[in-house]
Amino acid sequence: MKKILVMGVGNVLLQDEGVGVHAIEELQKEEWPANVDLVDGGTFTQDIFHILEGYDYLLVLDIVHAGGKPGDIYIFTEEDLVQNEEQRLSLHDIDLIDSLNMAEMVGSRPVMRVVGMEPKSYTEWSMELTPEVGEKFNLFLDTARKEIRKYLEQC
Template sequence: MHSPKIMVMGVGNILLSDEGLGVRFLDELAQKSLPENVELLEGGTAGLELVHLIQEVDFLIIIDAINAQSEPGALFRFQPGDIQVLPEQFEVSFHQIGIIEVLTMANVLGRAPQTLIFGVQPKKLEWGMEISPEIETLFPKLAELVLLEIDSIQREGKFTRK
C-alpha cells in the first residue's frame, strides 16, 4: 500500500494582512515534523495554474481566509460539497478565482483530490504584511488540527469524521 500524496496548501495574499493567513500558516506547519508524503504549497492568489499541481495529489488540505461574517479567528472546517449548504453571506474566499473553481476545473480535467478546507475569519484586510494577533494565536491549534487530519489519512486513508 503506497502512502497517499497529501498536499497542504495555504492560499491568500500576504500583502493584505490577514488575507495571507493561509500562506503565513505554512511557516508554522513547516516547523513540525511531517511525513515524507506531505507537501506544503503556497497557493498565494494563484488561480487556475494550481489545477495541474493538485491533480497529482490524493488529499488536499486548504487553509484560507474566509468571510463568514464571524468573529476574527473563527475557524471553519468543511469539504467542498458542504458549500452549497452554507448561507448566502458566506464568501468562501476573497480571491478572484475561488479554490472551489480550481477544484471543479480539476474534476472536469479528470481528477480532483479529496479536499478539506480550514477557513479562518480574518480580522483585517488592509495593506500590510502583519497578521492580527487574534489570528496568529490560532496557528498552533490549526497546526494540531491539520496534523490530526494527516495522521487520519495515513492510518485510515481518509479525513477524520466531523
C-alpha cells in the same frame, strides 16, 4: 500510498488574508511523511489546477468569511462550500472549486477539506496578523495538523 497536498492560500501583504500562507510556512518547518506535500498557494488562481494532479487529498488553509468573530476557526468539506452559496472563504474560493473541476476533467480530483479562520482585517497593508487572529494562530496550526492526520489515517 495516497498523496496529500496541504496548500496555504492568501496574500501575506494584507494582514489576516495571509493566514494560510503563514501557516504553511510554519508547517514546512516540521517533519511530515513523504506522501504529504506542503505548498504556498499564494493568491491561488484556477490556472494552476495542474498542481492538484496526482493527489488524493487536498487540505486548504485560508481565511473564511462566515460571520463569526475574528480568530474563529472552521472546517469545511467541498460539499459544504458548494451547498452554501453565501459561504465565502476568501477571494480564492471560486477559483478553488473551478480548479477541482478542471483537475477532474484531466483525470484526478482530490477530496478536499478547508481549515479556515475568520479574519479581522484583510484589506490593510501589513505583513502582520491582527492581534485577534494572531492569538488563535497556534490553534489554527493544531487544527490543520489534526486534519492532516485524519487524511493520513485514510492512506
